[in-house]
Amino acid sequence: MLRARLAGFDRGGTRKLMRNSRAAFGQVQALAIFYRHMRRSRPQVAVGFGSYASPPGIVAARLLGAQVLLHEQNAVPGLANRCLSPLASAVAVAFPETAAGFPKKRCTVVGNPVRRELEDQADRREAMRFFGLEEGVFTLAVMGGSQGSRSLNLSLADALPLLGSAFPVQIIHSTGRDKFAEMGRMVSDRRIPEKVTYLPLPFVERMELLYAAADLIICRAGASTLAELTLQGKAAILVPFPMAAEDHQTANARLLEKRGAALVMQEKDLSGEKLSEKVLELAADRPRLREMERRSAELGVPHSAARLADLVMETAEGAGKGGHRPVEAAAVD
Numbered sequence: 001m002l003r004a005r006l007a008g009f010d011r012g013g014t015r016k017l018m019r020n021s022r023a024a025f026g027q028v029q030a031l032a033i034f035y036r037h038m039r040r041s042r043p044q045v046a047v048g049f050g051s052y053a054s055p056p057g058i059v060a061a062r063l064l065g066a067q068v069l070l071h072e073q074n075a076v077p078g079l080a081n082r083c084l085s086p087l088a089s090a091v092a093v094a095f096p097e098t099a100a101g102f103p104k105k106r107c108t109v110v111g112n113p114v115r116r117e118l119e120d121q122a123d124r125r126e127a128m129r130f131f132g133l134e135e136g137v138f139t140l141a142v143m144g145g146s147q148g149s150r151s152l153n154l155s156l157a158d159a160l161p162l163l164g165s166a167f168p169v170q171i172i173h174s175t176g177r178d179k180f181a182e183m184g185r186m187v188s189d190r191r192i193p194e195k196v197t198y199l200p201l202p203f204v205e206r207m208e209l210l211y212a213a214a215d216l217i218i219c220r221a222g223a224s225t226l227a228e229l230t231l232q233g234k235a236a237i238l239v240p241f242p243m244a245a246e247d248h249q250t251a252n253a254r255l256l257e258k259r260g261a262a263l264v265m266q267e268k269d270l271s272g273e274k275l276s277e278k279v280l281e282l283a284a285d286r287p288r289l290r291e292m293e294r295r296s297a298e299l300g301v302p303h304s305a306a307r308l309a310d311l312v313m314e315t316a317e318g319a320g321k322g323g324h325r326p327v328e329a330a331a332v333d
Contacts, residue, residue: 111301148176158272233297
């Protein structure tokens with residue numbers, strides 16, 4: 001394990017020059033650390049996964065003659081991968097559309113690796129038993145990532161009194177561990193109709209069962225979340241995180257929307273009334289929901305980890321080192 005003090009570059013703000021000077025100095029220090037270490041280990045291939053932590057390791061490896069493979073998880077290439085692409089022998093992407101961001105490189109669609117249990121679809125009846133819910137009732141899942149989302153939580157709390165107006169709805173809500181108590185207080189101030197079954201959870205460990213139970217999912221639009229959604233073939237209302245670097249979550253969400261797999265709601269436009277309208281509109285139109293599921297499944301890339309591993313080995317074969325020693329790889333994230 002190598003340790004280097006790194007920080008991202010500030011793309012705005014009043015102290016931009018000072019922060020970016022420190023960030024640049026950290027990159028140079030990290031490059032020296034990686035170079036000294038890699039001079040001993042001599043990796044044949046270096047794999048970069050983007051972010052400000054990638055450049056020092058990738059540059060050091062390339063200086064020592066290693067082949068470079070970049071993996072871009074999002075719909076639009078991030079700054080680090082764009083800057084490093086001239087050094088790359090190959091680029092792995094999550095979506096075919098992403099290849100347009102690397103016009104001079106050979107791109108291979110490998111998707112985004114997910115946990116093994118999410119590669120296959122779980123049994124819906126088992127999922128309903130696990131969550132204590134009723135089969136045959138429209139089921140909505142809401143999740144704001146591992147930390148939860150205060151804005152999603154608030155909008156859902158405002159939507160709860162409106163969701164049972166037409167037919168029964170049951171809701172699994174992953175609030176985030178540190179937002180569970182707060183959500184409980186918000187819900188206690190609102191009247192939940194009899195037709196709404198609301199199940200708040202601080203965190204959901206068995207995500208494969210959540211996906212199996214849900215007819216519709218409301219969530220952010222991070223790369224890993226979308227990889228899971230599409231592998232599971234789920235329809236979604238996507239609310240991109242507005243502070244994501246270069247607004248990449250909006251690009252991710254728009255790609256799924258364009259393909260007919262999701263609807264997009266910007267956080268600034270989010271309200272309980274608008275959210276409930278979208279949910280009830282989709283819940284009442286099952287053929288449309290099924291078509292969104294089909295389109296979502298078309299975007300899923302199974303066995304992404306194996307595809308990426310194969311590409312790493314293929315890239316390493318171009319290292320020109322000779323001999324038959326085991327492949328040494330350096331992953332930089």
